[in-house]
Amino acid sequence: MNSFIGKRALASAVSLVGLVILVFFLSRLTGDPTNLYLPLDATTEMRDQFRELHGFNDPLIVQFGRYVGDLLQGNFGDSIRQARPAMDVVLEAFGWTLTLAVITMSLVTAAAIVIGSLAAFKVGGVFDRIATFFSLVGASAPDFWIAIVAIVVFAVNLHWLPTSGTGSVWHWILPVAVLFIRPFGLILQVVRGSMITVLGSAYVKTARAKGVRTRPIIFVHGLRNAMLPVITVIGDQAAAILNGAVVIETIFGFPGIGKLMIDSILLRDFAVVLAAIMVSALAIFLMNLLIDIAYAILDPRIRY
Amino acid sequence: MTDTRTISEPKPKGRAAQWLAMLWADKFAFFAALFLLIAVLCAIFGPMLLGDLATKQNLRGRNAAPFDLERGWVFFLGADALGRPLLARIIVAAQNTLMVAAGAVFFSAIIGCGLGLVAGYSRKRSAQWIMRLGDVIMSFPSLLLAVIVLYMLEPSIANIVLVLAITRIPIYLRTTRAETLEVRERMFVQAAKVMGASHKRIVFRHILPVVFPTLVTIATLDFAFVMLAESSLSFLGIGIQAPDITWGLMVSQGRPYLTNAWWLSFWPGLAIILTTLSLNLLSNWLRIALDPTQRWRLEMGGRKNG
Numbered sequence: 001m002n003s004f005i006g007k008r009a010l011a012s013a014v015s016l017v018g019l020v021i022l023v024f025f026l027s028r029l030t031g032d033p034t035n036l037y038l039p040l041d042a043t044t045e046m047r048d049q050f051r052e053l054h055g056f057n058d059p060l061i062v063q064f065g066r067y068v069g070d071l072l073q074g075n076f077g078d079s080i081r082q083a084r085p086a087m088d089v090v091l092e093a094f095g096w097t098l099t100l101a102v103i104t105m106s107l108v109t110a111a112a113i114v115i116g117s118l119a120a121f122k123v124g125g126v127f128d129r130i131a132t133f134f135s136l137v138g139a140s141a142p143d144f145w146i147a148i149v150a151i152v153v154f155a156v157n158l159h160w161l162p163t164s165g166t167g168s169v170w171h172w173i174l175p176v177a178v179l180f181i182r183p184f185g186l187i188l189q190v191v192r193g194s195m196i197t198v199l200g201s202a203y204v205k206t207a208r209a210k211g212v213r214t215r216p217i218i219f220v221h222g223l224r225n226a227m228l229p230v231i232t233v234i235g236d237q238a239a240a241i242l243n244g245a246v247v248i249e250t251i252f253g254f255p256g257i258g259k260l261m262i263d264s265i266l267l268r269d270f271a272v273v274l275a276a277i278m279v280s281a282l283a284i285f286l287m288n289l290l291i292d293i294a295y296a297i298l299d300p301r302i303r304y
Numbered sequence: 305m306t307d308t309r310t311i312s313e314p315k316p317k318g319r320a321a322q323w324l325a326m327l328w329a330d331k332f333a334f335f336a337a338l339f340l341l342i343a344v345l346c347a348i349f350g351p352m353l354l355g356d357l358a359t360k361q362n363l364r365g366r367n368a369a370p371f372d373l374e375r376g377w378v379f380f381l382g383a384d385a386l387g388r389p390l391l392a393r394i395i396v397a398a399q400n401t402l403m404v405a406a407g408a409v410f411f412s413a414i415i416g417c418g419l420g421l422v423a424g425y426s427r428k429r430s431a432q433w434i435m436r437l438g439d440v441i442m443s444f445p446s447l448l449l450a451v452i453v454l455y456m457l458e459p460s461i462a463n464i465v466l467v468l469a470i471t472r473i474p475i476y477l478r479t480t481r482a483e484t485l486e487v488r489e490r491m492f493v494q495a496a497k498v499m500g501a502s503h504k505r506i507v508f509r510h511i512l513p514v515v516f517p518t519l520v521t522i523a524t525l526d527f528a529f530v531m532l533a534e535s536s537l538s539f540l541g542i543g544i545q546a547p548d549i550t551w552g553l554m555v556s557q558g559r560p561y562l563t564n565a566w567w568l569s570f571w572p573g574l575a576i577i578l579t580t581l582s583l584n585l586l587s588n589w590l591r592i593a594l595d596p597t598q599r600w601r602l603e604m605g606g607r608k609n610g
Contacts, residue, residue: 015440026452140580144539145573156563247536
């Protein structure tokens with residue numbers, strides 16, 4: 001197990017280093033942030049001073065060397081936009097996104113597993129058809145469009161919920177509900193498909209022949225074995241939210257990491273972009289590790 | 305005189321008719337295919353027929369309400385903030401929307417499938433490198449990469465196709481490789497090898513036809529995914545730029561008018577949702593229709609589920 005984790009960590013670290021190098025140079029090719037931050041009538045001296053302050057005067061390779069040197073001392077650079085350490089800015093935003101991801105994914109997982117299992121139990125029944133149809137619609141819907149429609153209906157017309165921002169429990173309902181829909185549709189389909197396979201297997205037939213009741217068959221015999229493919233999809237979907245639900249966060253003015261990334265790219269706040277990439281890469285690595293551990297717990301035959 | 309022919313087997317039908325019958329057996333898939341056909345026709349002929357109408361501004365008809373036939377049928381879905389008819393714009397925008405998705409799916413499928421065949425069939429070290437490449441692409445936050453690349457390279461249609469195609473390669477690469485690894489060991493491949501078939505012949509005549517149905521199913525599903533991705537990019541303002549239009553961009557353009565003119569964003573969004581839903585339904589049908597062991601479900605004309 002330890003060597004397995006080591007190998008995975010190494011592979012992730014290599015691709016992260018590649019990504020950081022790529023983003024470092026690509027993002028600096030997008031242009032000089034000076035004009036974005038200084039007023040139009042700024043003098044040449046002011047511009048030079050600004051460039052000097054943030055080190056944009058040196059050749060790219062020198063800038064990169066300095067960045068790596070700082071990194072090795074645990075310094076991720078400063079945000080130009082907020083004039084404080086980039087890592088602080090990123091961690092603050094990541095906290096919001098993490099909370100959002102945890103709330104959404106726990107609701108999605110619970111709902112998809114219960115409804116998917118029940119649908120699989122009577123394939124072709126009324127419940128199954130309704131569940132399948134809604135999961136297909138959910139998996140097909142563009143989330144930004146649902147977000148807009150939800151704002152019009154619940155915030156603008158009915159005045160039940162706030163349109164954007166954070167602050168109270170009510171602010172969380174719309175983002176969570178909108179983020180819920182797509183993963184719910186996808187995971188429900190996987191639960192249903194996997195459950196149908198499992199329920200047709202020999203040990204479920206044996207259990208049924210022994211007279212075990214319906215509910216234990218689904219949730220004890222079936223679920224544990226049906227969970228492996230489901231967990232993979234849950235991981236993918238959680239990663240998508242952690243990577244920044246950019247569109248949803250932008251629409252709802254949610255101060256998460258997705259919104260932070262896109263704002264920082266547009267305003268060429270390079271240090272923040274790089275720190276954000278590193279934090280979300282680490283989060284996704286840890287999550288994949290958790291999923292692998294979950295595999296091993298669910299299926300004792302899996303050994304790493 | 306007895307007529308025994310009535311109970312004889314039905315005449316063998318042509319291939320096209322057989323597929324149509326299988327499509328008709330699944331009503332959802334049938335209407336999905338019909339909708340997609342209409343969308344494709346709109347994409348091909350729409351700009352030719354309605355191109356001028358879709359860009360003609362009419363400030364008197366700003367944000368005209370939908371379901372009003374007074375101004376003509378193109379205004380049935382209302383008009384946008386410059387008085388341009390929404391229905392005509394949606395039809396015209398179908399071209400860019402579908403073209404970007406089709407281009408991205410086509411290139412990623414060709415490249416991914418080609419690399420996957422090599423990685424699965426060859427036993428050389430280069431195969432390992434191909435898989436690592438796939439892993440690296442997979443670990444990139446794709447939307448972020450798209451943002452950076454498009455911000456740097458000018459958001460043109462070709463660049464959007466490029467970015468989306470690159471991010472989707474691993475899907476085809478992994479599937480093709482996994483299937484090739486398995487098919488390679490089957491008896492008919494061994495037999496072909498023993499009879500002295502060349503590598504090229506084995507890969508293209510024996511392995512590819514077995515892998516192909518899976519790829520078609522994935523590509524159909526992926527088409528929906530890529531369309532959503534393009535819409536998100538255009539919505540964020542880093543995808544297709546005005547005066548070009550796509551459905552995602554139209555949703556974004558309607559956003560400032562949400563409170564008094566909901567139809568500006570609603571209809572293009574509905575077009576996206578109907579297209580992706582149709583693709584999902586069709587992909588479900590394809591999975592059954594292309595699988596020789598499942599196909600009877602459709603040929604019997606009975607219920608198909610599972």
